[in-house]
Amino acid sequence: MQNKYALLFFSLLCLTGFSVSAQQLTGKLFSKETKESIPYAAVQIGENYGVITNNEGEFQINVDRFSANDSLYFSSMGFVEQKIALKDFQPKSSIYLKEDVSQLENVFLVNRNLSIEEIMTKVNENLDKNYTYSLKxxxxxxxxxxTTKVLDMEFEINKATFLDKSVRKDFNKSIDSLLNVNKNSTNTSYSESYTQIFIGSSLDSLKVDLQKVTQLKDETKAGDAEDFSSQVFEKIAKNLKSKNTFKVKSGLLPIDDSLEVGESFRVKENNDSLLTKDVKSTHARSMKHSANLHPGKLDFVEDFEAYDFTQEKITGYQGEMVYVLNFIPRKGRAKYHGTLYISSETFAVIKAEYELEEGEKAAGMNLKFLLGIKYRRNKNTGIVIFKKNAQNTYDPIYLKSSTQDYVYLNRSFKFKENTDDRSNRIKFKFDLLVENESYTNQELLIVKTEPITAETFNSFKEKEGVLIDKIKKYNAYIWKDYNIISPEKDLQEFEY
Structure with missing residues (x-):
């Protein structure tokens, strides 16, 4: 569906630790003191290459480019870093990290005791210096x-001059079948991808090398309001015989005076591939606007005065002293609670954990009675982790977000063919109602970051896209040559 209709339809990862090959090592991290697993810990070889443990403390890392004398480094906030030579690493190892209590004795290394207000002010003052993504x-x-839960779904044609009486019955039957498959259903899907992103001299210049995409999805069901709308419009397009454009209105609102129905309504005939241009636009928006990539855009950093902060302790992470600040809402406009981990030297946000307060909404609009549209983001939690690079700035190494969205769409649409032959002009009108809740969990692992030259950026040529590897059950072998986030149990066992 074209971008101009996105508002209307709210377009608004075998077993864990699979058998070790010559290239892939797997294991799990634990706290030596508590014996609890350590999630989101760094597992690295060298400065700019590594993975992150998943929520269950498990990891897998491809080491085919390294020698037996190279070492794996394991580190997590508040723990002593540990290293193990590849030649000494045992398959499916359990690694125990010791808590770094010595850091509390080194508080004197901090130049002076700063107030929380001073710390947060310095965080904001140093944002441009600490986070830069050009030529990388x-x-x-x-x-x-x-996961999408369809709460309600209706479709009714009020007028359709393009449908002969002989095909009207079959058309309505196909629509009823579509409704029966989707109504009151819950559909879960997974997608995974490996992409290289080249950034030029500014965030406005970006290129994408889409390398691999997998999809685990029941395509007979609609994933969301947009999916259902596309399925309906595909059926309309199959019955619509016109080379002319159409005027389109929804209620009193004109949408388009010259809509090319075949292009705008028809679902992509080739849905077995993912186009570079689509991935590129998504990453371009993220690189420019994502608060996770730019800590200054995080509500509790940008508007820190609306929050109450308490300093928990000072700890260490990969050679840096770190302030640990908890925050909760103080003023009405504050929406989140969580924890910030801030370098005492550079005042960079190294890690942020946040969760939307109960009863708050992260975003939304309610035009249900005026325009038949309602949207609300009822849940928004996230984790973002950064690491200092050789240039003494910070790059993201892991991002995780979980959201819950409610969408209600109840609209009437009118189409009138643009033709001088009024007596045979095609007209049709239909009502569409879709109500659903969607739950989305997304993780990004930045496996490797490296600086590039302007010449490298300019000379890189993008390809059109890549074929999607569609699977019905998770298969770890697909990713044997890549560094990925180790799959959790739900994904390992999922199939349809």
Whole structure:
């Protein structure tokens, strides 16, 4: 569906630790003191290459480019870093990290005791210096889980001059079948991808090398309001015989005076591939606008005066002293609670954990009675982790977000063919109602970051896209040559 209709339809990862090959090592991290697993810990070889443990403390890392004398480094906030030579690493190892209590004895290393207000002010003052993404290449693994609960779904044609009486019955039958499959259903899908992103001299210049995409999805069901709308419009397009454009209105609102129905309504005939241009636009928006990539855009950083902060302790992470600040809402406009981890030297946000307060909404609009549209984001939690690079700035190494959205769409649409032959002009009108809740969990692992030259950026040529590897059950072998986030149990066992 074209971008101009996005508002109307709210377009608004075998077993864990699969058998070790010559290239892939797997294991799990635990706290030596508590014996609890350590999620989101860094597992690295060298400065700019590594993975993150998943929510269950598990990891897998491809090491085919390294020698037996190279070492894996394991680090997590508040723990002593540990290293193990590849030649000494045992398959499916359990690694125990010791808590770094010595850091509390080194508080004197901080130049002076700063107030929380002073710390947060310095965070904001140093944002431009600490986070810069120009002339860089990122290798990114992405995993997305989407679950949609269809609460209600209706479609009714009020007028359709393009439908002969002989095909009207079959058309309505196909629509009823579509409704029966989707109404009151719950659909879960997974998608994974590995992409290289090249950034030029500014965030406005970006190129994408889409390398691999997998999809685990029941395509007979609609994933969301847009999916259902596309399925309906595909059926309309199959019955619509016109080379002319159409005037389109929804209620009193004109949408388009010259809509090319075949292009705008028809679902992509080739849905087995993912186009570079589509991935590029998504990453371009993220690089420019995502608060996770730009801590200054995080509500509790940008508007820190609306929050109450308490300093928990000072700890260490990968050679840096770190302030640990908890925050809760103080003023009405504050929406989140969580924890910030801030470098005492550079005042960079190294890690942020946040969750939307109960009863708050992260975003939304309610035009239900005026325009038949309602949207609300009822849940928004996230984790973002950064690491200092050789240039003493910070690059993201892991991002995780979980959202819950409610969407209600109840609209009437009118189409009138643009033709001088009024007696045979095609007209049709239909009512569409879709109400659903969607739950999305997305993780990004930045496997590798490296600086590039303007010449490298300019010389890179994008390809059109890549074929989607569609699967019915998770298969870890697909990713044997890549660094990814180790799959959790739900994904390992999911199939349809």
């Amino acid at each position: 290449k990122f290798d990114i693994f992405s995993r997305k889980q989407s």
